[in-house]
Amino acid sequence: MIMSGSLPATARGRATRKALLVAAESVFGETRYGAAAITEITRRAGVAQGTFYVYFPNKKAIFLELVSHLGSELRATLTSAVTGAPDRLTREELGLRAFLAFVGDHRNLYRIVRQAEFIDEGAYRAYYERFAEGYRAGLAEAVQAGEVADVSLEALSYALMGISDFIGMRWVLWEEQGGVPEDVIAAVLHLLRHGLGPVP
Amino acid sequence: MIMSGSLPATARGRATRKALLVAAESVFGETRYGAAAITEITRRAGVAQGTFYVYFPNKKAIFLELVSHLGSELRATLTSAVTGAPDRLTREELGLRAFLAFVGDHRNLYRIVRQAEFIDEGAYRAYYERFAEGYRAGLAEAVQAGEVADVSLEALSYALMGISDFIGMRWVLWEEQGGVPEDVIAAVLHLLRHGLGPVP
Amino acid sequence: MIMSGSLPATARGRATRKALLVAAESVFGETRYGAAAITEITRRAGVAQGTFYVYFPNKKAIFLELVSHLGSELRATLTSAVTGAPDRLTREELGLRAFLAFVGDHRNLYRIVRQAEFIDEGAYRAYYERFAEGYRAGLAEAVQAGEVADVSLEALSYALMGISDFIGMRWVLWEEQGGVPEDVIAAVLHLLRHGLGPVP
Amino acid sequence: MIMSGSLPATARGRATRKALLVAAESVFGETRYGAAAITEITRRAGVAQGTFYVYFPNKKAIFLELVSHLGSELRATLTSAVTGAPDRLTREELGLRAFLAFVGDHRNLYRIVRQAEFIDEGAYRAYYERFAEGYRAGLAEAVQAGEVADVSLEALSYALMGISDFIGMRWVLWEEQGGVPEDVIAAVLHLLRHGLGPVP
DNA sequence: CATGAATGAGATTTCATTCAT
DNA sequence: AATGAATGAAATCTCATTCAT
Numbered sequence: 034m035i036m037s038g039s040l041p042a043t044a045r046g047r048a049t050r051k052a053l054l055v056a057a058e059s060v061f062g063e064t065r066y067g068a069a070a071i072t073e074i075t076r077r078a079g080v081a082q083g084t085f086y087v088y089f090p091n092k093k094a095i096f097l098e099l100v101s102h103l104g105s106e107l108r109a110t111l112t113s114a115v116t117g118a119p120d121r122l123t124r125e126e127l128g129l130r131a132f133l134a135f136v137g138d139h140r141n142l143y144r145i146v147r148q149a150e151f152i153d154e155g156a157y158r159a160y161y162e163r164f165a166e167g168y169r170a171g172l173a174e175a176v177q178a179g180e181v182a183d184v185s186l187e188a189l190s191y192a193l194m195g196i197s198d199f200i201g202m203r204w205v206l207w208e209e210q211g212g213v214p215e216d217v218i219a220a221v222l223h224l225l226r227h228g229l230g231p232v233p
Numbered sequence: 234m235i236m237s238g239s240l241p242a243t244a245r246g247r248a249t250r251k252a253l254l255v256a257a258e259s260v261f262g263e264t265r266y267g268a269a270a271i272t273e274i275t276r277r278a279g280v281a282q283g284t285f286y287v288y289f290p291n292k293k294a295i296f297l298e299l300v301s302h303l304g305s306e307l308r309a310t311l312t313s314a315v316t317g318a319p320d321r322l323t324r325e326e327l328g329l330r331a332f333l334a335f336v337g338d339h340r341n342l343y344r345i346v347r348q349a350e351f352i353d354e355g356a357y358r359a360y361y362e363r364f365a366e367g368y369r370a371g372l373a374e375a376v377q378a379g380e381v382a383d384v385s386l387e388a389l390s391y392a393l394m395g396i397s398d399f400i401g402m403r404w405v406l407w408e409e410q411g412g413v414p415e416d417v418i419a420a421v422l423h424l425l426r427h428g429l430g431p432v433p
Numbered sequence: 434m435i436m437s438g439s440l441p442a443t444a445r446g447r448a449t450r451k452a453l454l455v456a457a458e459s460v461f462g463e464t465r466y467g468a469a470a471i472t473e474i475t476r477r478a479g480v481a482q483g484t485f486y487v488y489f490p491n492k493k494a495i496f497l498e499l500v501s502h503l504g505s506e507l508r509a510t511l512t513s514a515v516t517g518a519p520d521r522l523t524r525e526e527l528g529l530r531a532f533l534a535f536v537g538d539h540r541n542l543y544r545i546v547r548q549a550e551f552i553d554e555g556a557y558r559a560y561y562e563r564f565a566e567g568y569r570a571g572l573a574e575a576v577q578a579g580e581v582a583d584v585s586l587e588a589l590s591y592a593l594m595g596i597s598d599f600i601g602m603r604w605v606l607w608e609e610q611g612g613v614p615e616d617v618i619a620a621v622l623h624l625l626r627h628g629l630g631p632v633p
Numbered sequence: 634m635i636m637s638g639s640l641p642a643t644a645r646g647r648a649t650r651k652a653l654l655v656a657a658e659s660v661f662g663e664t665r666y667g668a669a670a671i672t673e674i675t676r677r678a679g680v681a682q683g684t685f686y687v688y689f690p691n692k693k694a695i696f697l698e699l700v701s702h703l704g705s706e707l708r709a710t711l712t713s714a715v716t717g718a719p720d721r722l723t724r725e726e727l728g729l730r731a732f733l734a735f736v737g738d739h740r741n742l743y744r745i746v747r748q749a750e751f752i753d754e755g756a757y758r759a760y761y762e763r764f765a766e767g768y769r770a771g772l773a774e775a776v777q778a779g780e781v782a783d784v785s786l787e788a789l790s791y792a793l794m795g796i797s798d799f800i801g802m803r804w805v806l807w808e809e810q811g812g813v814p815e816d817v818i819a820a821v822l823h824l825l826r827h828g829l830g831p832v833p
Numbered sequence: 834c835a836t837g838a839a840t841g842a843g844a845t846t847t848c849a850t851t852c853a854t
Numbered sequence: 855a856a857t858g859a860a861t862g863a864a865a866t867c868t869c870a871t872t873c874a875t
Contacts, residue, residue, distance in 0.1 A: 067267015195399030467667015595799030
């Protein structure tokens, strides 16, 4: 469904298509959508300009495929990271750490996803809604287990996404160097465990 | 200081300038920066194309003035909303409600601010950093008062901003109708008061 | 209705628009629609490329305005040419001569009109239908006067248009030099007066 | 001689070539030359893009072969239709009816032939000139037989072609449904027999 | 202060054609 | 004989910005 036209018939074609997507990730991460030039994508992919249109009908198509692709990858990463965690708070910690690591590996993620709002609002919402669904399901189980309060899980999901999102923005995106300080992680986990208040 | 050129000398000039800013808010809210046309701004403001350049040196200038202007307005709104609150949690609640109300009145806020990242990264960060500063100061006082745990306040600030941001996105921006449901507010306040866990 | 946007406000603007139309007539007459370049039109009009789009939204618009404009001019010419003719055959002769003269002055007429079929079929048909209407009205009067047989006037109209059209193509369009030989005119008038047969 | 390359050696090759020509007739009939895409021709023919160049050196070649092919077919059809007619008027009637039938079977004829003017003016004129030759020869015999007036036969030829052409355009090309009304035919035959005037 | 005509750089997109397989 | 990937020239169109009035 994301596919534009059909998949390339030959291995050579598939390689070219992949190269275009990889190049697009870097270009859209550095430049805003409007200023991102298709010539720049093809230059980085090492193909001629016209080749782009063999694989994608237009700029929007490759951009949206990128957004959807990044979302899938991230969701898969998070799912596998939290699998087998004994309790909710451990899940949250593992999920947060995995998210921050992913952002470190895909520093263009924010810049790409946030732009999607203007390119295709549906795709943009879908990106977050699919995360929210996963969150809600996990929280629902935790409520069953008596681990989480019986409040609006939809609200909790977006609150938790917001926390990760902003921590990632501040300590991964905005910091040149490596890791997120442990005291930042600790503060977040404190919030999730005790709320704002001091340890009871 | 963000102002480009000096303020118009005549009342007529001031009115024209204001009209351009108002038009720009709606245009940049509906259209991404790259696709937002100055002709569209002048059309909505009811002036000729050339008139734009009497008041702003270029497109970037009016955009950045808009970002800075919205930030100031929002900060002032929040500050006045929480003034006089008896305790931290009350401050949070009042701040959250005020923020959501502001977003309802300025539905273009997100779309404008998030675009700023690509137009002028400094302006974009400054927008959040100024909020974070205010947050940190408030939290520091609360720590003094024994109301808040002594964890990284910078981390808490971004976490709290993230919560508001995502709740606003989900229930103000994405919902056509009026208010944020009370159970959503309740869930957030529960998180701030008790963390994820059930009421002790 | 043919107008794209509104008419220019200043005399300078009106002159530029007119220059573009004049240039377009020559370009579309020499080159087929698909190969006719807008840059060539602006070059001949002596303006910059972008200026074209101040006055016309696209190539199709200027082309169709041209077709409609030529049709109006030609109809006006023919109407004034046959006014006051004493009888039907004189009308036909005057009309034919006026048509051939017009084609001589607008040697691009055929090439422009015939292309219209592919650009906007409605405009193309309208061109001929408006001529046919005029013809039919004239023939109807002649029938009343007992000058013309009471056969399908719609059919006669198209037959007469076809004659003029092909004579013009063969002796004006395809001949470099000046006038249509008198014996050609005579042959046509013979056909209209006596049919194919010899003088009775 | 218009043929490009030699005819394919194998039956498979001949079938492919024929399929391309058939597809081209429909494509050039629906789309103007400039917008007619070779990919569209190959798609309709059910072969790959590259296959086109196995049979035709370029787009122009297939187009011109089409024009020439249609002309030959039409001339053959007309010749056989009028063979054996007892007098000139009968010939005209049979020829007209055969022409209109042919156009009904090849509704793309006009659109293809008229475009030829811009692709290869020589081919375009040749199309009509070959018809005119045939006409002239027939008329010359009729003049000998005292059936037709001794006026410019070249002029008569083009006049008669124009009549057929416009009647076909109006009642075959522009009418969705089947046949040309008999009163239209009658009007044309009246014109050929008596001229414009009423029956003497 | 205001206007609107004019500019031209630059981006997207199309497509005939070539070529290796 | 057939394929389909790749090319790159060329065309349309947009729009921020300048400028004369």
